[in-house]
Amino acid sequence: MSASARIAACVKWVDLRPEIDSLSGAVSESTRSSGFSAADQAAVETALRLGEAWGAEVTVLCVGPPQVDGALREALAAGAQRAIRVDSLDDAPSAHVAAALAAVLDGVDTVICGDYSADRGSGAVPAFLAAQLGAAQALGLVAVDPAESGRVLVTRRVGGGRSERLELAGPMVLSVEGSVAQLRRASLASVLASADAPIERSSAPTPTQLHPIAVLDRSAVRPRARALPAPAGATPRDRIVALTGALVDRTPPRTVVASPDEAADLILDQLRQWGYLD
Numbered sequence: 413m414s415a416s417a418r419i420a421a422c423v424k425w426v427d428l429r430p431e432i433d434s435l436s437g438a439v440s441e442s443t444r445s446s447g448f449s450a451a452d453q454a455a456v457e458t459a460l461r462l463g464e465a466w467g468a469e470v471t472v473l474c475v476g477p478p479q480v481d482g483a484l485r486e487a488l489a490a491g492a493q494r495a496i497r498v499d500s501l502d503d504a505p506s507a508h509v510a511a512a513l514a515a516v517l518d519g520v521d522t523v524i525c526g527d528y529s530a531d532r533g534s535g536a537v538p539a540f541l542a543a544q545l546g547a548a549q550a551l552g553l554v555a556v557d558p559a560e561s562g563r564v565l566v567t568r569r570v571g572g573g574r575s576e577r578l579e580l581a582g583p584m585v586l587s588v589e590g591s592v593a594q595l596r597r598a599s600l601a602s603v604l605a606s607a608d609a610p611i612e613r614s615s616a617p618t619p620t621q622l623h624p625i626a627v628l629d630r631s632a633v634r635p636r637a638r639a640l641p642a643p644a645g646a647t648p649r650d651r652i653v654a655l656t657g658a659l660v661d662r663t664p665p666r667t668v669v670a671s672p673d674e675a676a677d678l679i680l681d682q683l684r685q686w687g688y689l690d
Contacts (some may be wrong), residue, residue, distance in 0.1 A: 417468035417562050417582070421459035421492070421540070422454040422525045425476035425483065447483055450590030452524030457593035458556050458586075459524045460491045460630040467559035469493045473516060475509055476500050481611045489598035490683055496612040510540030514613050516547060521562055521582030527552050527589050538587040547583035554589055572688050 427446045432438070448456070456472060463470040471494040472487040474480050484495035498512050517523055523545070528535035535551070542549035554575065555567035563581045570576050580586075598606075645651035651661055663685075668678060683689045 413521045417466045417522065417524045418520045419459050419463050419466075419468050419524070420471040420473050420520045421452075421487075422485075422513055422517075422523060422537070423448045423455065423472060423474050423483075424526070424529045424531075424537075425474055425480040426529055426531045431521045434547070446479070449526055449530040451528065451588065453526075453595040454588050454590050454592045455524040455526050456487050456490065456492070458588055460596070461593070462522060462556075462558050462564070465492070466561040468561070471496060473498070473513060474657055475512055484611050485606045486603075488609050489602040490596055491598075494612065496614055498614045499573075506534060506536035507540045510537050510544050513537075513541055514544035517541075520545075521584070522564070523547070523583075523585045524556075525585070525587045527587040532665075535587065538585050543581055543587035545585065547585050548580050550578055551582055551585075551587040552589065553567070553586055554592060556586060556588060556592060561623045573683060574689075576584075589623070590637065 425446055426449065455587075459470045459472075462468065470492045472484055472492045473496045474484060475498040478497070480496075484497060488576070496516055498516060504512075523538075523541060524635050525538040525541070527538075529537075538551055539549060550566050552567045553566045557565045559565055559579065562660060563579060564586070566578050566580065566586065567575050568578070576582055602603045610628060643651040643654040645654050668675065680689065
């Protein structure tokens with residue numbers, strides 16, 4: 413293993429199939445249906461691939477209860493060298509979870525997370541974690557390719573059907589979508605060998621050690637109102653027609669038979685006509 417690079421995958425233990433009472437809306441969680449989301453599994457697999465490319469040690473880290481140890485051993489069976497469980501923080505905000513992870517990740521060059529969890533889905537922990545570690549961040553990635561040791565080439569969405577390609581060097585925090593990779597199946601020998609593997613344990617910071625978070629507002633976010641011109645027309649019918657655009661000429665649908673390259677060009681041309689591309 414290379415001593416110059418250290419990689420960690422951060423995962424979250426959640427109920428993937430919670431039961432919701434149709435009358436009260438109460439959510440019932442069960443350890444039987446708990447595990448790691450597809451995005452978190454992709455984070456583990458991405459960490460393992462980078463570890464193989466760089467010859468680096470891979471650690472899997474989770475903030476959760478003791479029940480998570482079995483899932484962490486599955487990550488060890490898949491190829492991780494270390495597994496660490498941080499004592500669960502009861503319903504802690506994302507910033508506090510990131511602080512608990514950062515206390516264990518000091519000195520790690522590359523941290524990989526799922527882009528969002530299966531419960532809250534805010535996707536805020538990787539950003540808070542990058543701030544805690546003073547690391548570069550690239551979030552919501554759709555591809556991660558290893559370059560020379562400690563460097564990666566990543567692809568992320570930027571909206572409007574576009575994406576951008578970035579090169580990063582550690583220290584860095586990456587978050588990946590579930591489509592990036594599928595966690596490999598461990599061999600039977602590895603599963604048996606990891607059945608009693610030790611899980612390292614770390615204590616979560618106490619509330620006094622964490623940065624206080626002030627909640628300024630809990631109201632729903634409303635978009636800024638836009639001033640629009642009144643519809644033109646002398647009669648109510650004319651104004652309704654102007655609002656709905658019922659009489660505006662539109663491009664009729666068509667069926668096109670083309671090669672993949674020609675079809676791609678046609679799609680791009682249509683997107684430009686609609687204003688999605690420059």
